[in-house]
Amino acid sequence: MHPVFKTLTAVAVSAFALSACNAEHTHSGEGIEISNARINPPLPGQTTAVAFMRLDNHGDDDRLLSISTPASGRVELHTHTEDGGVMKMRRVEGIALPHGETIDLKPGSYHVMMFDADAALGDETVLTLDFETAEDLTIVAPIIMRGTLAEDKMNKGDMDHGSHTKK
Numbered sequence: 344m345h346p347v348f349k350t351l352t353a354v355a356v357s358a359f360a361l362s363a364c365n366a367e368h369t370h371s372g373e374g375i376e377i378s379n380a381r382i383n384p385p386l387p388g389q390t391t392a393v394a395f396m397r398l399d400n401h402g403d404d405d406r407l408l409s410i411s412t413p414a415s416g417r418v419e420l421h422t423h424t425e426d427g428g429v430m431k432m433r434r435v436e437g438i439a440l441p442h443g444e445t446i447d448l449k450p451g452s453y454h455v456m457m458f459d460a461d462a463a464l465g466d467e468t469v470l471t472l473d474f475e476t477a478e479d480l481t482i483v484a485p486i487i488m489r490g491t492l493a494e495d496k497m498n499k500g501d502m503d504h505g506s507h508t509k510k
């Protein structure tokens with residue numbers, strides 16, 4: 344990022360941190376912590392895999408800009424929005440990660456689309472996260488069946504990536 348912009352951001356963030364930090368939010372570490380990363384393989388006859396994860400930002404305000412992986416040549420960040428009672432997904436240019444907050448990439452909400460994915464069930468793959476300020480983070484995510492986690496089951500009605508048949 345541009346050095347001047349970085350300086351401005353740092354000033355803005357420290358002013359914000361003074362008012363926003365309180366006793367109930369503990370700083371267990373610096374930077375961004377990723378947990379619960381997992382990838383759902385493409386549905387039969389399809390080629391798009393979907394990745395989810397949880398991001399805890401213990402550092403300054405930041406932004407997830409993009410994700411890359413050897414398992415896909417085209418990765419997009421998406422969200423779901425409701426349009427006349429219908430959930431639709433749309434691409435986003437980044438995901439805001441405010442200081443001290445947890446952002447859950449999960450079915451029905453933010454998610455990572457991996458087009459033409461090489462993602463076989465039971466395998467795992469590397470994901471590299473590019474942030475506006477923080478250093479890149481590389482994680483390993485297992486490729487598991489959708490709906491395996493309890494939290495995915497709760498949301499399963501929302502996650503329809505053009506699947507036409509369900510057996």
Ligand SMILES: [Cu+2]
Nearest residue numbers: 421432454456
């Ligand atoms: Cu999507």
